[in-house]
Amino acid sequence: MxxxxxxxxxxxxxxxxxxxxxxxxxxxxxxxxxxxxxxxxxxxxxxxxxxxxxxxxxxxxxxxxxxxxxxxxxxxxxxxxxxxxxxxxxxxxxxxxxxxxxxxxxxxxxxxxxxxxxxxxxxxxxxxxxxxEMENMPFEKVPRLFNALERGEKDLAIFFIQRGANVKSVGVSTKLGPISSVCISAMKIPSITVELLKRGGNATDVHEKTGKSVLQLAIESSADRCTVKDILSYGANIGLKDKHGNTALSSLKAIGQLYGILDAGVSVTEMENTFKFSTLGFVVEHSHAGEDVQFFLEKGANVNFYDKIKGSLLIRALKSQYSSEKDALVLLQHGADPHQKNCDGYTALQFFCKCKMGSPWKTALHLLEYGAKPIGCLNDVVNKAFTTDECRPLVVKLLQCGADPNEECGSYESILSTAIRRKLDITEELINHGASTNIKSCDVMSPLSYACSLGTHDQEFKNLRALLKCPTNLNYSEFQAHVDAVVRNTTETFQQSGNQRILTFDLRGVFYLLAAGFDFTPKESRPQPHQFDDFDDDYDYTYEYDYDYDYTYKYDYDYEYQEDDYYNSDRQEMIFDTSADEWVPIWW
Missing domain, CATH: 1.25.40.20 (Ankyrin repeat-containing domain)
Incomplete structure (x- = not known):
């Protein structure tokens, strides 16, 4: 074989x-x-x-x-x-x-x-x-318990703990340096940290490299409510600062951890007055239930706690993705000051209008109801809104509370022009509260120019009609541009059978302009300004011509016209009092 x-x-x-x-x-x-x-x-x-x-x-x-x-x-x-x-x-x-x-x-x-x-x-x-040896690995000076904790092996660590491993042992980690078993437990497996403390571990241990306490390490590792409470019950110092000046409170990650601190006997007043930590500020900036804000207010939280970096509680609530309209209302009902500003100098209402348009606008209405001033808000609302329905209630409320539709908006066009350009149907509201119809933007676009350019976006010519109801500067030299804009933007092409096309345009806009007092009369036939006859014979009328001055004026014609004096009779503007039954042009 x-x-x-x-x-x-x-x-x-x-x-x-x-x-x-x-x-x-x-x-x-x-x-x-x-x-x-x-x-x-x-x-x-x-x-x-x-x-x-x-x-x-x-x-x-x-x-x-x-x-x-x-x-x-x-x-x-x-x-x-x-x-x-x-x-x-x-x-x-x-x-x-x-x-x-x-x-x-x-x-x-x-x-x-x-x-x-x-x-x-x-x-x-x-x-x-x-x-x-129970304590050290062979050929290494690393405790077995420490080794299991560093590798995050929870069951193995518990196995060693239950069999008498030294919970006070200190190991050296390549990345963490010297660190106690209690600290590395809080960092890697916070759920078993209390088991080490029960067997003699020290809750006041500090990680040498970072200066972080057991409590802070556990909180940063997302310890649950019970773990936070138990660590504090074993004597952890909640106010201990690490090498960067942070404490356990400033390291909180979830509202459950905050409740754990309360469960351990630390009061809301102590956290806010002694440790300068706003409990309400933390709540509104993290995921929370609807009743949590009310709960901490009842526990004595300061509704006007001010943070030099984050600003007031109202602003922090508005910034947070976790806060609701109800949270802001509860804060206001308990005395939150809507006039407090953040580090950029914005009040809660100004911040909302500048940064949170698209959010439920009822929050801004609540702020106005509780006394927030509408200064510097209207322009942001008009610039940020996507639809008329989104901004109309807020615009109306801002105007009712005293917002100035002619306020300096830091841009090159008026609020009225912006609203018309962005196709927001709020022209009448702005005009009714005093918006000037004659302010031009840097590109010489007036509200009327924008209204004439809307075309099919304003099929009923609401903006144009609203503007023409007011005393409006109607410049003859711009008349052709207005007519062209109305015709061009209302022109539509329809395909017929074969190659035939029908070109249509809406003449109503042109009629509205004519009815407002625009004149088709050629410039040569217009009455000249009144000339005075009672000249003083003793007055020296010697005229000195400045040859360096450019007297060229451009009109709607294709040639240049030269004037021999400073007066340009063709650059005439008319103001029509359209509020009267008959619109009478006044020549300037």
Whole structure:
């Protein structure tokens, strides 16, 4: 029979753990055994827990057969498979302790393997042998508990804690430097930090590298409400600052953690007065329930707490994506000052109009109802609004509260021009509250110019009609441009059968302009301004012509016209009093 066949028969009888059959086939193999065959026979015997087979192999081949490679041994394999009897046999052999204390390819010795497998029987056997230290990993000065905590292995860490590991141990991490087990627990696995504190851990430990306390580390690692409460109950200092000046309060991540601090007996007043931390400010800036704002107000939170960087509570509430219209209203009802400003100098209403248009505008109405001044708000509302429905109620309320439609808006066009240009149907509201219809933008576009350019966006010519009801400067030289704009922007093309097209335009806009007093009369036929006859003969009328002055004037014609004096009779403007029954032009 070939050697390979004998080898296969040995492997076949090992799972039966029959010593007679194993001995028969094993002894039939030619000596010396091939190293490959021997290692596989040993490995198979350990895997199935054939203790007598391992004993036979060691007695014949010596302890050298226990090595399975540079990073593994029969001992590691027995621990991995939980073969306690084989481990006990190996511990009786006269082998150097280093054999047992070696680590495998994942840097774990037998005790670490037993702990990871939660094999309490094996763990106790190894500890009782005296060859393993509970505190430190072999060849390392790192506590086993610390090692488990650093790797975030919660169950393994609990296993060590429950078996008496030193919870006060300090390890050195490559990234974190020297750090206690309590601190690294708070950083990596905050949910078991209390277990360390129960067994003598120090809640006042500080991470040397960052200066952060156990409480701050736990909060930054999203510890829950109960954990925060329990850490404080073991004496943690809530006001301790780290190397950057931050405290546990300034590191809060969720409202549940804030409630945990309250549960531990720290009052809202103490947090705000002693530690300068606004509980309401934190609430409105984080996810919260509708009743949370009311709860902290009842606990004594300062509704006018002012932060030099973040501003007033109202502004913080408006900035936050987590706050609602109801939150702002509750703050106002409890006395929040709508006149407080942020570091940029904006009040809550000004900030809302500048940055939060698109949000429910009822918040701005609440601010106005509680006394907020509308100064500097109207232009932002008109510039930020997307639709008329979005801005009309707020525009009306701002105007009713005294907003000036002619206020300096820091741009090159008036609020009225902006509203018309952005196709917002609020022209009448602005005009009724005093908006000037004659203010021009930097590109010489008046509100009337914008209204004439709306075309199909204002099919009923509401803006144009509203403007023409007011005393409006109608410049003859711009008349053709207005007519062209009305015709051009109301022109529509319809495709007929074949190649025929019908071109239509709405003449109503032109008629509105004519009815307002625009004149088709050629300039040559117009009455000249009144000339006075009672000249003083003694007055010297000598006229000095300035040859450096450009007297060229451009009109609607295609040529240039030269004037010999400063007066340009063709640059005439008319103001029409359209409020009267008959519109009478007044020549200037």
């Amino acid at each position: 070939s050697e390979n066949r004998k080898y296969e028969n040995v492997l076949k009888v090992i799972p039966d753990k029959n010593v007679t059959s194993f001995t028969k086939w094993y002894n039939s193999m030619r000596r010396p055994l091939r190293e490959f065959h021997l290692k596989n026979i040993v490995r198979k015997s350990v895997e199935v827990g054939f203790t007598e087979g391992v004993r036979i192999l060691v007695n014949e081949n010596g302890v050298s057969c226990l090595s399975l490679g540079r990073a593994s041994s029969v001992f590691h394999l027995a621990c991995e498979y939980g073969q306690v009897e084989i481990v006990k046999f190996l511990l009786t052999l006269d082998i150097c302790d280093t054999f047992f204390q070696k680590v495998n390819f994942i840097n774990m010795d037998g005790l670490a393997i037993a702990a990871e497998k939660r094999n309490e029987n094996l763990f106790n056997v190894l500890l009782a042998s005296g060859k393993f």
